[in-house]
Amino acid sequence: MKIILGVILYIVAAPLVGGILAGIDRVLSAKLQSRVGPPLLQPFYDVLKLFEKRTMIVNRFQNAYAWCHVIFMAMTGAFFFEGGDILLAVFALTLAGIFLILGAYSSNSPYSYLGAERELVLMLAYEPMVILTMVGMYMVAQSFSFMEIAASQRPIILYLPGVFLGFLYILPMKLRKSPFDISSSHHAHQELVRGLTSDFSGSMLALIEIAHWYETTLLLGLVYLFFSFNPVVGVCAAFGTYFLGILVDNSYARLKWELAFTSAWGIALVLGGGNLAILYFIAGG
């Protein structure tokens, strides 16, 4: 019963947190460009407006894929925050991403098609580091459960500084922020129009936006786990990471996919793999 209540609380609260974070992102980005910027609740207005618009559907599979994307994204967070297996949560997250890619592949638009291909490349780029993060958490806390890792009271960041830095490096890929927004940027200003979501419109685009808010909350939850020995420090670190992401988003140009891919794997190997190897030898296996 407690778990069911928790899941309902998560499903309601996570998009609110994600949406307000997106609003802070837009206000801060405007301030960094010396503009006034939109109101804080602008992302909510955008999504509510998209629900009011008529939805243009390219083919009959597109809607199903968008729905699967948001359902699996919400499910991932529910697994994660209600003490489920974080390894399972990460694979469910990948599944949610795959549904979005299939939705983009299903349309005939070349922009959407290229966006889907680039998203697959990005997925290949960030997955090793995500798996190494999970393995590192297990090595420190001896558990894959969110609750048990958070309750272990060990300062995971001190054991896994390299893994944390590697995770920070791939975070912009998941948040679709600037050095790595090659598959789909926040606003349709890049060479692929809007990449993945070019052919989604109206309420389907709104669903994808809500799924993105769930994803933001989930990723900040992962950052929190590194600092979970002290909840205050953990929450501050999660938000601090997000603000760092906004700063990087505003100060870096977009990378090419080759560089994004090779650098992500290099950093996963050196920082993530190196950190885990040192931990393995110091802890004595």
Place this chain on the structure above:
Amino acid sequence: MSFIAKSPWILHYDGSSCNGCDIETLACLTPVYDIERFGVINTGNPKHADILIVTGSVNHQNRDVLLNIYNQMPDPKAVIAVGICAITGGIFAECYNVLGGVDKVLPVDIYVPGCAARPEAIIDGIVKAIGILEMKHQNMRIKSKWRLRWPWKSELKFSY
């Protein structure tokens, strides 16, 4: 209350314009005028856009492009003709390849005059277009058959 008034996304199309009106349109997004205060985003995608801003006259070549863009925008949508060339064809009206203003092809809702139109005038045009969008949204809700209707709300039974 309609949320379309709080987040109108624009799509900017340059039919044979001299770039004067385009620069002024883009100036609305710069720190000086900052139209994002009203939730306006310059999207590059017709499927996400609510307002189509057209600068420059319509000719035989871009006629189909313009129609294609307009047909890809989901309802409710509004069209703004920015600058004298987009309104009547301007000094190019007599050219052999020019059809005239945007209203030769699309139903234009707002005309923003000027050569080039000033950013203040363009922002004013967008704000007026928001009012038209709200009206179109109301009409769409009344007309739509597929939307859930509440039987006790009599005005929804009214049909055109």
